[in-house]
Structures are given as C-alpha cells and as structure tokens.
Amino acid sequence: MxxxxxxxxxxxxxxxxxxxxxxxxxVLVDADVLARRVVEPGTSGLAAIRETFGDAVISADGSLDRPALGALVFADPAARERLNAIVHPLVRQASAELIEAAPQDxxxxxxxxxxxxxxxxxxxxxxxxxxxxxxxxxxxxxxxxxxxxxxxxxxxxxxxxxxxxxxxxxxxxxxxxxxxxxxxxxxxxxxxxxxxxxxxx
CATH class of the missing domain: 3.40.50.300 (P-loop containing nucleotide triphosphate hydrolases)
Known part of the structure; x- marks a missing residue:
C-alpha cells in the first residue's frame, strides 16, 4: 500500500x-467529507461542539450551523483550536477505518x-x-x-x-x-x- x-x-x-x-x-480519503460526517446530527462530534460552543452554532433542524461556527472560529484562534481538538481525532479515526478496508496494493x-x-x-x-x-x-x-x-x-x-x-x-x-x-x-x-x-x- x-x-x-x-x-x-x-x-x-x-x-x-x-x-x-x-x-x-x-483510494481517496477526503478529510473534509469525513469532517462533515463526524458532526452530523446524532453524532458524539456534534454533541461535543454543542457543549463547547453552545446552541448558537446549532440550526433549528438540529444540524450544525456552519456559517455561525465558521464566523466564530475564524475570528478566534483559541476557539479554532477547541474545534480542532474535537473534530481532528474523530476524522483520524474515520480515516483509519477507510484505509484498513482498502486493498493491500x-x-x-x-x-x-x-x-x-x-x-x-x-x-x-x-x-x-x-x-x-x-x-x-x-x-x-x-x-x-x-x-x-x-x-x-x-x-x-x-x-x-x-x-x-x-x-x-x-x-x-x-x-x-x-x-x-x-x-x-x-x-x-x-x-x-x-x-x-x-x-x-
């Protein structure tokens, strides 16, 4: 591989x-796609984001309000680090699972x-x-x-x-x-x- x-x-x-x-x-492993997947409604990732940043970053339908979160973290490096600490480990885990499933060659x-x-x-x-x-x-x-x-x-x-x-x-x-x-x-x-x-x- x-x-x-x-x-x-x-x-x-x-x-x-x-x-x-x-x-x-x-075999493409797209971190952006995985980053969206790990914060879908019902995931531990979205729950952690809500706990960290509050209801202001959650849409009325219960999904992540990306523009609201984006505005928050791009203006505040510390907030961006907190977001990365939630999302990056989950993305790495999902990536590892995809790679493990790929053919050996x-x-x-x-x-x-x-x-x-x-x-x-x-x-x-x-x-x-x-x-x-x-x-x-x-x-x-x-x-x-x-x-x-x-x-x-x-x-x-x-x-x-x-x-x-x-x-x-x-x-x-x-x-x-x-x-x-x-x-x-x-x-x-x-x-x-x-x-x-x-x-x-």
Whole structure:
C-alpha cells in the first residue's frame, strides 16, 4: 500500500486534483467529507461542539450551523483550536477505518486541508501540495464563493503559509493556469509516483 498525502491552501484547486487522482485509481480519503460526517446530527462530534460552543452554532433542524461556527472560529484562534481538538481525532479515526478496508496494493490518497498545520507530513510515502499565489486564491474566493477580499485573506491567514506547505512537499503541483494544464500535471505526477499509466495510457 502506498500512502500519499494531498494538501493545499484554500482555493488552490486541491479538490479537482483529488477527484482526478480518484479517477486514476487512487483510494481517496477526503478529510473534509469525513469532517462533515463526524458532526452530523446524532453524532458524539456534534454533541461535543454543542457543549463547547453552545446552541448558537446549532440550526433549528438540529444540524450544525456552519456559517455561525465558521464566523466564530475564524475570528478566534483559541476557539479554532477547541474545534480542532474535537473534530481532528474523530476524522483520524474515520480515516483509519477507510484505509484498513482498502486493498493491500492500493494507492491511498489522504486529502487533508490542514496536513502541514497538524504535522502529519511524516506519515506518508509522498506529500503532494497544490499551490497557487495568494492573490490568485483571493480572486477565486471572491469570484466563486462570493467572499469579500477581507474574508478571503482572513481564511488564507488562518492556514499555513505557502512556504511552510511547499517545504513539506515531495511534489508541488502549481495551479495558476487552466484546468486542463492542472489535470495534465496530475496525470504526470501519478505516473511518476506509481509507475501506473494515466487515464489515457
């Protein structure tokens, strides 16, 4: 089993890279998907969030009010740490269960937005970092996520710097060009890392 970590700053294009790697045959373990799953209604994760942050972060239907929680933790590093202390262990447990179920010859790609921030780079045979300039990512968040420039820059500031992420990379995948250029580079990286042909080969 090959273990590959995938990360990148917000709006870097990491989700597209992850989807492409899954198409190429990787077993994808998506920390964002798992992070949503472990705080669904009825879970111990949601109960712990309610206990820590109060009813203000719970919607009328009993689900997590993500915008309310997001506004709270992005403005307060201590609150963000408390949230991470609840969610990260649950995500790691769910990830471990998925990996255990994967075939022995699988290439497992773990898509972890905060891989560098949580010091996990040494767990992997290789670490892929999807990289784009801060200004490029701010523009994408403003165009595609309807964020203000101030909000977009605050999100970037809450994560590791580009230099910190890239220093942890085995391979940096730049994403300043077109979608097709990005996918072509992902195909090349897949071939280099696994010796397996890309989807066309």
């Amino acid at each position: 090959r273990r590959i970590g995938l990360t990148g700053g917000i709006a870097s294009g990491k989700s597209l890279v992850a989807a492409r790697l899954a198409e190429l045959g990787a 699988a290439v497992v790609v773990e898509d972890i937005p905060l891989l560098v921030e949580t010091g996990q780079q040494d767990r992997f045979d290789a670490v892929l970092v999807v990289d784009a300039a801060d200004d490029t990512r701010v523009r994408r968040m403003m165009e595609h996520r309807a964020m203000t420039e101030q909000d977009a820059r605050a999100r970037i500031a809450a994560q590791a710097t580009r230099a910190e992420r890239n220093a942890a990379a085995t391979v940096v995948i730049p994403n300043e060009g077109t979608r097709e250029e990005l996918l072509q580079r992902v195909d090349q990286v897949w071939q280099e890392l696994t010796g397996q042909p890309d989807a066309d080969g």
